[in-house]
Structures are given as C-alpha cells and as structure tokens.
Amino acid sequence: MDSHGNKEIEIGKIIKLLIKKSWIIVLFVIVTTGASVIYSNFTKPTPLYQTSASLLIQDSASIINTLQVFIKEPPVMEAVIEELELERSMEGLANQINVQTVQDSQIVKIYAIDSDPYRSAEIANTTAKIFKEQVASTLNFNSIEILYPAVVKENQPPINPESNRLIMFGMVLGGIIGIGFVFLMDSLDNKIRSERDIENLLEIPVLGTVSKYNKKTLTANKEKKVEAYVRGDVSESKTG
Incomplete structure (x- = not known):
C-alpha cells in the first residue's frame, strides 16, 4: 500500500510540476516550431x-x-x-x-x-x-x-507537394526538450518544500511541524491576547 501511495504522490507531483512550468514547455515549442517554419521556407523544393x-x-x-x-x-x-x-x-x-x-x-x-x-x-x-x-x-x-496528347489540368497540383512533417517534428521536439528542461531544473533545485523532502534528505521520520510565523502575524496574535486579557479583567471587576 505504501509503495502504491508513493507512486500516486510522485505522479501527482510530476503533473503539478508540468502544469506549473507549462509556460517553459510552450516557449520551447514556439521556438522550435518557428525555426522549423523558417527552415522549411528556405529549403522549399521547386514544384514539379x-x-x-x-x-x-x-x-x-x-x-x-x-x-x-x-x-x-x-x-x-x-x-x-x-x-x-x-x-x-x-x-x-x-x-x-x-x-x-x-x-x-x-x-x-x-x-x-x-x-x-x-x-x-x-x-x-x-x-x-x-x-x-x-x-x-x-x-x-x-x-x-x-x-x-498531354494536357495541363486546371490548377494542376505538383507531384512534390510541400510537407508539414518538418514543422510537426519541430513541435514534438520542442515539447520533449521543454519537458526535459523542466525536469532538469527541478532536479537541480535543492530547496526543501515539504516534509517528504526532509525525510528523503535526512532519512528520518518527521515528528512534527511548526507553523510559519512572521512579524505581522506575531503582532496580531499578541494584540488578540492583550485584548482578551483586558476583557477578562473588566468582566471580573463587574462581577466583583
């Protein structure tokens, strides 16, 4: 069960990573497709x-x-x-x-x-x-x-029509390179982002976590505690 759960987590992580970095993949696809279009125009065969x-x-x-x-x-x-x-x-x-x-x-x-x-x-x-x-x-x-006798048909097509295979190849190649680049960037990223990252790094289980606090959050919590304390004193004085 654990191995199955781990696989589901890894697949989910990969999908989230690809969605998050999809702009990189799209960028590579645009670049390689554009290059394929330009190359096709320069090497376009003479119609026969x-x-x-x-x-x-x-x-x-x-x-x-x-x-x-x-x-x-x-x-x-x-x-x-x-x-x-x-x-x-x-x-x-x-x-x-x-x-x-x-x-x-x-x-x-x-x-x-x-x-x-x-x-x-x-x-x-x-x-x-x-x-x-x-x-x-x-x-x-x-x-x-x-x-x-030989005759020319109206709008007779050439026997060597232009092929879009090179452009399609450019699109596929761009997608493959983009996905590979995303995985490479992720593998080089050493930031700890989850409990699982800590467990994998230290090879020990995580016993607990501490919520992230900043100065603004601490100040707000302190003000709430002071306000609650004051209200408590007022209530006691009225009761007394």
Missing part, C-alpha cells in the same frame, strides 16, 4: 509537374518493348531540344522523361516532368510526335498513333 501523352503501337509486345527504348535515344532527344529550343543537354532531357507500357496492352505512355506544367506537356507531346516520325523514317514502321 508531370503530364503524359499516350501512344498506340499496333504490334507484338516484343516490338513494343524495343520501340519504347528508342524514345529516349539521342536522335529523339536532340530533335525535341531543337524544336522546343530547350537549354539543357540530351541526358538532362532524358532524365525528365519516363516511358511506361500499360500492362497487357499496346498503349505506351510518355511522362514528362518539368517545373512549368505547360512546358511539361510540350515536352511529352513533342517527344511523342518526333518519336513517331523518326520510327517511320528510320525503321519504316507506321503503326504508331498518338491516342491522347
């Missing part, structure tokens, strides 16, 4: 947008797989850069393009990523057009159709 053009290649799966590799080859990339007057290398443009075959179909999608959504659509559509032309002229293959 993705669009896609769909091609229909009417042939076997093996031919389709062979042809889609040709999409990111230098002849196609060079022609796209020249037509759109892009200021980037063929390798850089190839890194902006991703080609995928829709499963169990003859449809190939050309994805283009760029910081400008409209330029992304231009890259996807121009790549699809030049690929179709060069395959026809180089390989004499004419069974390619552009099914759906």
